[in-house]
Amino acid sequence: MTVAPPRRRPRLVARAPQETAAGLWTYLFLALTMLFAAFPLYWMFVIATSDDEALAKLPPAIVPGDRFLTNVDEVFSLQDVYFAASLVNSVIVATVVTASVLFFCSLAGFAFAKLRFQGSNALMLFVVLTLTVPNQLGIVALYIVMGKLGWNGTLLAVIAPGLVTAFGVFYMRQFIVNTVPDELVESARMDGATTMRVYASIVLPAIRPALAVLGLLTFVATWNDFQWPLITLSGTDFPTSMVAVSDLASGNYVIYRRVLAGAFIATVPLLVMLFIGGRQIVRGIMEGAVKS
Amino acid sequence: MxxxxxxxxxxxxxxxxxxxxxxxxxxxxxxxxxxxxxxxxYMPYLMIAPFFLLFIVFGLFPLLFNAVVSLRNYRLDDPTLPYWAGGENFSRLLGDEDFWNALYNTFGIFLLSSVPQLLLALVVASLLNRKLRAQTWWRVGVLLPYVTPIVASTMVFSVFFSRDFGMANWVLGLFGLGGPDDPIDWRADKLHSWIAIATMVNWKWIGYNALLYLAAMQSIPRDVYEAAAIDGAGPWKQLWRITVPMIQPVVLFTVILSTIGGLQLFTEPMLFDPNAQAATGGPNGEWQTIAQLIYKVGWKDLNLGYAAAMSWALFLIILIVAGVNYLVTNRLSGGQR
Incomplete structure (x- = not known):
C-alpha cells in the first residue's frame, strides 16, 4: 500500500496572486509608484519653504529651505485673499456637510434597508440612478436658483446642495443590510421601540465603521471642491480655502513660493486625515467597488 | 434596556x-x-424625505430649469433682451469655433488621461494584489494623490511644466530630450499642454482606480487560476486573460466614471493657465475644455442662456461617449476569453 500521495500535485495547483509572495520587482515598481505619488507633495513643501531663487535653479531644488514661516506669514497677510478666513470657512463647510450627510444618509439608508414601505424599491432605484447624473450639468440653473434664494456669495450656497448625497444613502443602505440583523430590529419593535429609538440604540452603534468611512470620504470631497465654490464665492470675502489658493495664483506676477505655501497649508488637514484614517478610506473605496 | x-x-x-x-x-x-x-x-417616508427634497431643489430642478434657460436670452449684464431666444443659443453653438475647439481639446485630454490611467491602475492593482509586507501602508500610500486637493496639485504641476526651470524639462533633458538649450514650452501648443494636463489627471486617479480594481481582484475565486497554471500562463498573461475578464464589471464602472469626470474636466485646465481668471485655457484656447468654456461664457461673458445651452450639449456628449465606451470596453475586456 502506498502511503504518500504523489508529491507533484501541489506544484501544479496555482496560487492566486494574493497568495504569491511579492518579489523584488513588485516592491521596486511599487516603490516607484509611491515616489510618483508622493513627490509632488514633497516638492510643494520644498518650494513653500524656499525663496524665489529656488525656482530658478537647475538642477531643481529638492531640499526644503528655511523660509516656511516667512512665506506662510506673507500668505496670511495678503489683503484681498482672506486666507485665514478661508480656512475657517472650509472647516465650517466641510464639517457641517459631513455631519449632515452622516445623519440624513444613515437615516435614509436605514429606512431603505430595514423598513417596509410602499414604493421602497422604486425609490431606491431612483436614488441609484441619480448617481449617474453628472453634477455639473445644472450648474448654470443652480446659480440662478441660489440667486433667487439670495444665497450666492454665502457659505449656504456651498453647504446646501451637499447636505445629503445619493452615494451616502446607497452606501449606508448596503452596510445596514449586511450588518444589522432583522431579528434585532424586530425584537426591539416587539418591545415597543419607535423607529427612531431603533435607529438610535441599534442601528447607530452597529454602523460606526461605515460612519467613519463615509465621513472621511465626504470631508475630503467637500474640502477639495473647487468649481462650484469658485462660481458662487469668488470675489467675496467668504472664499473657501480652494478658492483662496487659486486667488493666490491670480494676477500678473505670480509668486509661487506663496502659492505653494498656501496650497500646502490647505492640504495638510487632508494628509493628517489620511494618516489617521487611511485604513478606513481604503476600506470605503474598496467596499464601494465590490458592491456597486 | x-x-x-x-x-x-x-x-x-x-x-x-x-x-x-x-x-x-x-x-x-x-x-x-x-x-x-x-x-x-409614514416614518420611513420622513426619513428618506431629506434626500429627495434636496435632490429636487438642487439637482432635478436646476437640470430641468437649465433647459428653460437655454431657450432664453439670459444675460447678467443685459436684462432688456427679449425673454425667449428660441433655438438661437443652440444654432449659435453649431457655428461657434470656440465650442468645437473646446470639444476637441476635451477629447484630446480625455484620451491622453483615461487610457493610460486605467491601464496603469490595472498594473498597480495587480502589484498590490500580491502578498505584501506592510500591505495597508502601500494601499494608503497610493491614495496620497486622491486626498490631495486638485487645486494644490495643479499648482505644483504648473511649476513642474514651466518652460525654463521646470522639473519636467529637466528630467527629459537627463534622457537627452529637449534639454536646456531647446526646452519644451508646455503651454505653447495643443499636444504639449494636453500631455501636461493629462499627467495631472493620471497622477490624481491611478491610485484610486487601482484600489477599485484590487477590491474586485480579491473576490476572484482561487481555482480560476489553477487552470491557467496548467496552461502555463505567466503573471502577465494571467493578468490579461483571467484577471481582467473576471473584474470586467468594475472595469466598466471605472470607464464610465472616468468618462463622466474626464469630459467635465475643469480645475486642471483652469489653473494650468498663469492667467487663470480669464478662463481661456491658453492664449489661443490651446487647452480650453468645455467645462471651462461654460464657465467663461456664463460668468466672464455673463451669458447664462448660452452657457446653459452648452451644458445640454455637454450632457448629450457625455451620454453618447459613456455609451460607446461601455460597449467598446465590454467587448475588449470580455471577448478575449
Missing part, C-alpha cells in the same frame, strides 16, 4: 413626556396606537 419599555403596559415609566400625558386609559391607548401607526406608515 429597552425591554422595560414594554409597549402598552400601563405601568411603563413616564420617561417619554409626550407619551405619558394624563388622560383616560383608552384615550391614551388610541393615542399610542396612532403614534404607532404613524411611525410604521
Amino acid at each position: 429597552s425591554t422595560t419599555r414594554a409597549a402598552p403596559a400601563p405601568s411603563s415609566r413616564p420617561a417619554g413626556p409626550e407619551r405619558g400625558r394624563s388622560g383616560g386609559d383608552d384615550r391614551r391607548l388610541s393615542w399610542r396606537d396612532r403614534l404607532y401607526r404613524f411611525d410604521m406608515r
Whole structure:
C-alpha cells in the first residue's frame, strides 16, 4: 500500500496572486509608484519653504529651505485673499456637510434597508440612478436658483446642495443590510421601540465603521471642491480655502513660493486625515467597488 | 434596556413626556396606537424625505430649469433682451469655433488621461494584489494623490511644466530630450499642454482606480487560476486573460466614471493657465475644455442662456461617449476569453 500521495500535485495547483509572495520587482515598481505619488507633495513643501531663487535653479531644488514661516506669514497677510478666513470657512463647510450627510444618509439608508414601505424599491432605484447624473450639468440653473434664494456669495450656497448625497444613502443602505440583523430590529419593535429609538440604540452603534468611512470620504470631497465654490464665492470675502489658493495664483506676477505655501497649508488637514484614517478610506473605496 | 419599555403596559415609566400625558386609559391607548401607526406608515417616508427634497431643489430642478434657460436670452449684464431666444443659443453653438475647439481639446485630454490611467491602475492593482509586507501602508500610500486637493496639485504641476526651470524639462533633458538649450514650452501648443494636463489627471486617479480594481481582484475565486497554471500562463498573461475578464464589471464602472469626470474636466485646465481668471485655457484656447468654456461664457461673458445651452450639449456628449465606451470596453475586456 502506498502511503504518500504523489508529491507533484501541489506544484501544479496555482496560487492566486494574493497568495504569491511579492518579489523584488513588485516592491521596486511599487516603490516607484509611491515616489510618483508622493513627490509632488514633497516638492510643494520644498518650494513653500524656499525663496524665489529656488525656482530658478537647475538642477531643481529638492531640499526644503528655511523660509516656511516667512512665506506662510506673507500668505496670511495678503489683503484681498482672506486666507485665514478661508480656512475657517472650509472647516465650517466641510464639517457641517459631513455631519449632515452622516445623519440624513444613515437615516435614509436605514429606512431603505430595514423598513417596509410602499414604493421602497422604486425609490431606491431612483436614488441609484441619480448617481449617474453628472453634477455639473445644472450648474448654470443652480446659480440662478441660489440667486433667487439670495444665497450666492454665502457659505449656504456651498453647504446646501451637499447636505445629503445619493452615494451616502446607497452606501449606508448596503452596510445596514449586511450588518444589522432583522431579528434585532424586530425584537426591539416587539418591545415597543419607535423607529427612531431603533435607529438610535441599534442601528447607530452597529454602523460606526461605515460612519467613519463615509465621513472621511465626504470631508475630503467637500474640502477639495473647487468649481462650484469658485462660481458662487469668488470675489467675496467668504472664499473657501480652494478658492483662496487659486486667488493666490491670480494676477500678473505670480509668486509661487506663496502659492505653494498656501496650497500646502490647505492640504495638510487632508494628509493628517489620511494618516489617521487611511485604513478606513481604503476600506470605503474598496467596499464601494465590490458592491456597486 | 429597552425591554422595560414594554409597549402598552400601563405601568411603563413616564420617561417619554409626550407619551405619558394624563388622560383616560383608552384615550391614551388610541393615542399610542396612532403614534404607532404613524411611525410604521409614514416614518420611513420622513426619513428618506431629506434626500429627495434636496435632490429636487438642487439637482432635478436646476437640470430641468437649465433647459428653460437655454431657450432664453439670459444675460447678467443685459436684462432688456427679449425673454425667449428660441433655438438661437443652440444654432449659435453649431457655428461657434470656440465650442468645437473646446470639444476637441476635451477629447484630446480625455484620451491622453483615461487610457493610460486605467491601464496603469490595472498594473498597480495587480502589484498590490500580491502578498505584501506592510500591505495597508502601500494601499494608503497610493491614495496620497486622491486626498490631495486638485487645486494644490495643479499648482505644483504648473511649476513642474514651466518652460525654463521646470522639473519636467529637466528630467527629459537627463534622457537627452529637449534639454536646456531647446526646452519644451508646455503651454505653447495643443499636444504639449494636453500631455501636461493629462499627467495631472493620471497622477490624481491611478491610485484610486487601482484600489477599485484590487477590491474586485480579491473576490476572484482561487481555482480560476489553477487552470491557467496548467496552461502555463505567466503573471502577465494571467493578468490579461483571467484577471481582467473576471473584474470586467468594475472595469466598466471605472470607464464610465472616468468618462463622466474626464469630459467635465475643469480645475486642471483652469489653473494650468498663469492667467487663470480669464478662463481661456491658453492664449489661443490651446487647452480650453468645455467645462471651462461654460464657465467663461456664463460668468466672464455673463451669458447664462448660452452657457446653459452648452451644458445640454455637454450632457448629450457625455451620454453618447459613456455609451460607446461601455460597449467598446465590454467587448475588449470580455471577448478575449
